[in-house]
Amino acid sequence: MAKRRLITKNRLMTKSKLIESVVRALDILELLDAEGEMGITEMADKLDMEKSTVYRAINTLRARYYVSQDPDTLKYANSYKLFEMGHNVVRNTGIPKMAYRFMRKLAQGSRGAVNLGVRDGKKVVYIDKIESDETVKVCMKIGQSIPLHCTGLGKALLSFMSEREVRGLLGRDPLERFTEKTHGNVEDLLADLAEIRKRGYSVDNEEHIMGILCVASPAFNAKGEAIAAISIASPKMSHNGPGCIEELGQAVYEAADGFTKSIGGRRPVYF
Amino acid sequence: MAKRRLITKNRLMTKSKLIESVVRALDILELLDAEGEMGITEMADKLDMEKSTVYRAINTLRARYYVSQDPDTLKYANSYKLFEMGHNVVRNTGIPKMAYRFMRKLAQGSRGAVNLGVRDGKKVVYIDKIESDETVKVCMKIGQSIPLHCTGLGKALLSFMSEREVRGLLGRDPLERFTEKTHGNVEDLLADLAEIRKRGYSVDNEEHIMGILCVASPAFNAKGEAIAAISIASPKMSHNGPGCIEELGQAVYEAADGFTKSIGGRRPVYF
DNA sequence: ATAAACTGTTCTGTAGACCGGAACAGATAT
DNA sequence: ATATCTGTTCCGGTCTACAGAACAGTTTAT
Secondary structure, X not given: OHHHHHHHHHHHHHHOOOOHHHHHHHHHHHHHHHHXXXXXXXXHXXXXXXXXXXXXXXXXXXXXXXXXXXXXXXXXXXXXXXXXXXXXXXXXXXXXXXXHHHHHHHHHHOOOEEXXXXXXXXXXXXXXXXXXXXXXXXXXXXXXXXXXXXXXXXXXXXXXXXXXXXXXXXXXXXOOOOOOOOOOOHHHHHHHHHHHHHHOOEEEEOOOOOOEEEEEEEEEOOOOOEEEEEEEEEEHHHOOOOOHHHHHHHHHHHHHHHHHHHXXXXXXXXX | OHHHHHHHHHHHHHHOOOOHHHHHHHHHHHHHHHHOXXXXXXXXXXXXXXXXXXXXXXXXXXXXXXXXXXXXXXXXXXXXXXXXXXXXXXXXXXXXXXXXXXXXXXXXXXXXXXXXXXXXXXXXXXXXXXXXXXXXXXXXXXXXXXXXXXXXXXXHHHOOOOHHHHHHHHOOOOOOOOOOOOOOOHHHHHHHHHHHHHHOOEEEEOOOOOOEEEEEEEEEOOOOOEEEEEEEXXXXXXXXXXXXXXXXXXXXXHHHHHHHHXXXXXXXXXX
16 A cells, blocks of 8 residues: 555655655754654654655754754754854845845834745745834744735735746635635736825735734846735824825835845836 | 866765755755845856756746746746745744833833844844944845854854853854954853853943943743843943943843743753 | 554665756847 | 856766564563
């Protein structure tokens, strides 16, 4: 039975040009990423592999310090090496450093938490932030990922992608609803994106989390690609005057635009 | 020539029970980590592999979104997936969250940057920080690693390891000197560690960076292992009164001790 | 106590995945 | 035009990496 499954697997492997043992090792890494810590037998079970296969892969990962074993429980977990490497990914882009002065200025001019995000596949990842003076500290928000279709940062990053790309990215399965204000289908989202494109900033009015308002604007590289977005988020009740959102929008637009210009980027005119 | 090298490699691989293709994939990941971005030919060159080998490995990593290819230059770089996974490693430990209130209290009682670090092999990795009010912002310090033997955090983490462990970790090659105050050999370091153990906090007085004073103390789990350390760092000139270092030491000790107690940890009595 | 049922780890023969090397396909430079 | 870079594809043979079982400890159950 295990044999039959294997044959199928191998057929697939042969078709796509991937290295099977590397795929298996990555499966393990991702299982540990999702579950925290686990023993060999349990991994073999969940991934439908032989124990000895898992053992060898884990052994390789451990030899290179990607995972570590708790000497008492004998369970394995991903190690800090990934943390370090992950930060190098961001540091190599230089984006947080270059964006910082514009985020700072934005933070000083308004109340609310300023965030910097980039797209990672179908998600947005926070890569830097400046906390508002007295917001409740949310520990380790950097590194977290949030959806594209219902967040300020996400919609800002989507807004300058072609309709084709957006559909390719999100069109497969229905958009997950987080609140009653979340866009339920791609058509609504695309309409919103067109407005964002015209306006220069996106608004997430409780589309992801009730009670939170978030306004964001994208920054571009020289090729006109949105490489990052800056947002400002705050509890909804602190916005009562009319025109308040427009003011915030103008402020984040200016921050993102300043960042864009400082790196020789350009906002695409139209498409 | 390339063939002879390979045979040696394979011998080694066979002896140690590692999966060769996974090792190669990790080599690639680490090369990109160190160098930022690179083409296939250059990687093959630097790692002494065949182009096709690198191609297949990279293809596997790309299929899983560990690396991405720049569509213009065709060069590959590590992607944000590593960043996300890295943060999950830290989040899963829960350490920053649990340590935060003690770091906060420390930051409010003194001036200086408060840092939280853990050991990662022969290094310390920053996993959280609270910046002083008006220090120059050093962008993305979190995720960076610093040496064990010449930093406040590092020595705090070493101080409750056995002499055997310390020698095993650092005894191989001579200690790297960063300033004239860096411990040049393991004996001096061990003497310092004994004092730290008695005193309860470590002092890095320009051992790593000239002009910087750093005081740190370790926190322990229930098994009495130092799982993290808290430090407070500031420019040296701001400490002029006698007894100033002692005061700082007392403050970080209390922070680390509070953290230890809050997680049901215990400070080892002696060994 | 004894056994049964868990762990992680080691061993071995062999199927076939993976590697090396060469060829190919575009770009860019000469 | 020719040479020389890229990244990518193909193929045949070697020897890796797999499956499965055995082993060695612990913990749990009888």
